[in-house]
Amino acid sequence: MRIVAMVSLWLLPAWVWAVQLPPGFSLQTVSDRVPDARQMAWGAQGTLFVGSRKQGKVYALRDLDGDGHYETRDIIAKGLFMPSGIAFRDGALYVAAVNRILRFDDIEANLMDPTYEVAFDGLPSDSHHGWKFIRFDSSGRLIVPVGAPCNVCNRGRPYASLLALHLQKGHYEVLATGVRNSVGFDFHPRTGELFFSDNGRDHLGDDSPPDEINRLSTAGADFGFPFVHGNSVLDPQFRTSEDRLRAVQPPWFELQAHVAPLGVHFYRGTQFPAPYRQALFIAEHGSWNRSSKVGYRVTMLREDEQGAPQYQVVIDGWLDGEQPLARPVAFLEHPDGSLLISDDYNGAVYKLTYTDSPAHADR
Structure with a gap:
């Protein structure tokens, strides 16, 4: 059984999209101010960093009032060469700008005046x-x-x-x-x-x-x-x-x-029910040159008792005929056990939560 949940797409208010989720799950938007959102990473102080590809920017999002929505956004870098990939380690943010790896030291103390060094070139x-x-x-x-x-x-x-x-x-x-x-x-x-x-x-x-x-x-x-x-x-x-x-x-x-799998992530939390734990989530970004589009959804693989991968759709409904409504890119686990999903089509980050109640989607 799958639950159909209705939500108005904020960037195109005339559209109403049907999100299909497994029972007990909900989907909400935590930020819609991240153009071309790609890979995400947590800072040690709870800053949510997000890379981009076409924008050439790296974003820092903060939830200052603790309501789960990241209203504060800083652009910590711009004009970079497709800085899609990012990683955080020992207080520094690492950014993959195609031919270079950049390092922003002590980044969370310098969000308003960040500087970087080239950590790897060539x-x-x-x-x-x-x-x-x-x-x-x-x-x-x-x-x-x-x-x-x-x-x-x-x-x-x-x-x-x-x-x-x-x-x-x-x-x-x-x-x-x-x-x-x-x-x-x-x-x-x-x-x-x-x-x-x-x-x-x-x-x-x-x-x-x-x-x-x-x-x-x-x-x-x-x-x-x-x-x-x-x-x-x-x-x-x-x-x-x-x-x-x-x-x-x-x-x-x-x-x-042509489903175009991008981000993959083994779920390590305990919020989701047992069948989802240690399952591999897949962001199917969606086809661009197929006669009829496929993908535009989140799926997962989990091993059966014999160790064979079993395929399951987790989030569907982001393709209305031939019109994409969202394009998932990457995952990041939230400290509360939910799962963040970036969407470069709408410049957004969503939060998939298990609520142990009929699924719904909202802003």
């Missing part, structure tokens, strides 16, 4: 698939994807790979290759394995190749791009040997082609 400067999602691992390395600068091509490393940056030493390791365009990843809360999304190539039809959710169990694994997509789709532009096929790491789960 990444490729291609804008095509150049925007990034970043996160520190448990050893302090900054994990950074470098997308392929094309629809399909073979440009060699560090393109189409996942990197682990050693910021203090100024070098990186290659964690995975054959990754066309990953804009979201997370570490499994029990095993520590890295799970990441990957967007499949375009112009092979409406239903091919699949988008992917991948699991990195062995450093240096090859996930196939540009030679093979999904489990078995061979690229028509490249010859692929049997040896290469055998060496490719298959996806953990194949998603529908």
